[in-house]
Amino acid sequence: xxxxxxxxxxxxxxxxxxxxxxxxxxxxxxxxxxxxxxxxxxxxxxxxxxxxxxxxxxxxxxxxxxxxxxxxxxxxxxxxxxxxxxxxxxxxxxxxxxxxxxxxxxxxxxxxxxxxxxxxxxxxxxxxxxxxxxxxxxxxxxxxxxxxxxxxxxxxxxxxxxxxxxxxxxxxxxxxxxxxxxxxxxxxxxxxxxxxxxxxxxxxxxxxxxxxxxxxxxxxxxxxxxxxxxxxxxxxxxxxxxxxxxxxxxxxxxxxxxxxxxxxxxxxxxxxxxxxxxxxxxxxxxxxxxxxxxxxxxxxxxxxxxxxxxxxxxxxxxxxxxxxxxxxxxxxxxxxxxxxxxxxxxxxxxxxxxxxx
Numbered sequence: 058x059x060x061x062x063x064x065x066x067x068x069x070x071x072x073x074x075x076x077x078x079x080x081x082x083x084x085x086x087x088x089x090x091x092x093x094x095x096x097x098x099x100x101x102x103x104x105x106x107x108x109x110x111x112x113x114x115x116x117x118x119x120x121x122x123x124x125x126x127x128x129x130x131x132x133x134x135x136x137x138x139x140x141x142x143x144x145x146x147x148x149x150x151x152x153x154x155x156x157x158x159x160x161x162x163x164x165x166x167x168x169x170x171x172x173x174x175x176x177x178x179x180x181x182x183x184x185x186x187x188x189x190x191x192x193x194x195x196x197x198x199x200x201x202x203x204x205x206x207x208x209x210x211x212x213x214x215x216x217x218x219x220x221x222x223x224x225x226x227x228x229x230x231x232x233x234x235x236x237x238x239x240x241x242x243x244x245x246x247x248x249x250x251x252x253x254x255x256x257x258x259x260x261x262x263x264x265x266x267x268x269x270x271x272x273x274x275x276x277x278x279x280x281x282x283x284x285x286x287x288x289x290x291x292x293x294x295x296x297x298x299x300x301x302x303x304x305x306x307x308x309x310x311x312x313x314x315x316x317x318x319x320x321x322x323x324x325x326x327x328x329x330x331x332x333x334x335x336x337x338x339x340x341x342x343x344x345x346x347x348x349x350x351x352x353x354x355x356x357x358x359x360x361x362x363x364x365x366x367x368x369x370x371x372x373x374x375x376x377x378x379x380x381x382x383x384x385x386x387x388x389x390x391x392x393x394x395x396x397x398x399x400x401x402x403x404x405x406x407x408x409x410x411x412x413x414x
Contacts, residue, residue, distance in 0.1 A: 078201035123158035130179025
């Protein structure tokens, strides 16, 4: 609860828009000033008489996009401008002059945090973790409406770790933040790639813009998968393989299938296909419909000089859509090439390519 005083210029309409989404116990929202050419100030006060009235037991993490705030929060003086992240405790007093602009806010119940943050009331949060929180809040405010019920628990957990890293950074918490956030981002990026797989213009810039990540973050997330370009190409090749070996694909030339899956050159497609599956696209189609069923010997060719470790190879197989079952019947050749680790973790490759959900 707070008292709001009218703007200092009565000739300018108080023209603002607020949107908010509830994500379990959290609220993420954005406040937009719709008259940017005329910036005005108004006053917000919460005094001792307001405290204890209403349900105020929460914190607000507010990122000032273009808004400016100055005044006092409890005993702390505030001067916050563009790019500042401010923590406000709603059980404490404020007396603020706010020059209206755009801001993103995250409302968090007090019990959501493992420690009392009242001593940080009115503080501008800084440092690497604060920067990560700002990036996360901006992305979440844009995409909260797209969250599925299955994703919400991961988002809530990631938010909790990130908030704790911001107010009390330590190596363990920061590591948890990276794991949770990376899991969500990778899943969203893979979904976006699958939805736009046939778009020949699918590239890094397009993914960054539509998913809401930076180029450096995108590269880091898929570094262990040999890069984002490699991931896109393999998803396209697996899709092309399914069409080549399906009766519905017989009506298309191989060059058409290549183009439909984002390859502008049939020669480039054939080389990439053979590298991944061990035979040419034409051979796959011939064997499928006029002879023995065409099945890739492995989702990634392995040889004695392969730099992949056994675990990395397994991770790669799952990322490109191959199913496995634990029947302890791996081929002798694979065991010899991959060494003792392969022998200790023997598996049977079910040679049916499938796109992972």
